[in-house]
Amino acid sequence: MTTPPNRAPGASPLRPAGLPAWNPPSPEARSRFQAALKPDSNGLVAAIAQAHGTGEVLMLAWMNAEAVEETLRTGRVTYYSRSRKGLWRKGETSGQVQHLIDLRLDCDGDALLATVHQDGVACHTGRRSCFSWGLAEEEVRPLEPVLADPAALYGSAG
């Protein structure tokens, strides 16, 4: 396993060359963005990640207010993990970071659409998109190729 370059703990990963630096909205603008959200009874809004350029829908996850704030402030897409009950800085373990390009709200404020530059793959199975399963020959099957070895992405005792 290669060692990533030294960075301050908690610092955002570098944006790839060619991707403009993230220009964070002001604290006031971020606060207005939060005020426009209508989280569910668990304090969450659904968040879709779509790949910049290709338009691929990569995944659907959840954000709480803290995740929205961190995403807008840092430009690194951060979700709320319902299973781990905490912030999920996408790519923290796997390196498959999502760099924010744009964040949109829907008409009733309970869902977000993040346009992102996806480093590598979005799916923990090593597929580019989590939406890779569908019907083929009467069976539910993965319809997209594995592009990255999950064991390499997440480490493996095996």
Place this chain on the structure above:
Amino acid sequence: MTTPPNRAPGASPLRPAGLPAWNPPSPEARSRFQAALKPDSNGLVAAIAQAHGTGEVLMLAWMNAEAVEETLRTGRVTYYSRSRKGLWRKGETSGQVQHLIDLRLDCDGDALLATVHQDGVACHTGRRSCFSWGLAEEEVRPLEPVLADPAALYGSAG
């Protein structure tokens, strides 16, 4: 308001010329598709609609098992309305029907991605996509134009 052509009650709207007829999966295949879903405690999975061709993410809504079955059987995208607590055949009131092209599942079976041919606009505000709001000049504003008059889509006493 123009009167739509006569059709049997409950019949699916005609697919636009040039769009191939929907070829429904067999009952067995539909049943396998359902078995691969992991609905939440309310029996729902999130469903994203993405426009065929352009890749626009149009909306996020919810489906229960009955909505998934009807969507796969008829090729007309049908959601579950949490506010009305019933099936929501998209476009039934507004005419802004979503014709199914493909339905994918995500890696953990709790979200769907429907590729659709959208008649007209997806958003009840008359915008093409529900994800039309974002920050501009420090404020949350609609960033996309109104393409259809909501009063004409839904009728209006005013």
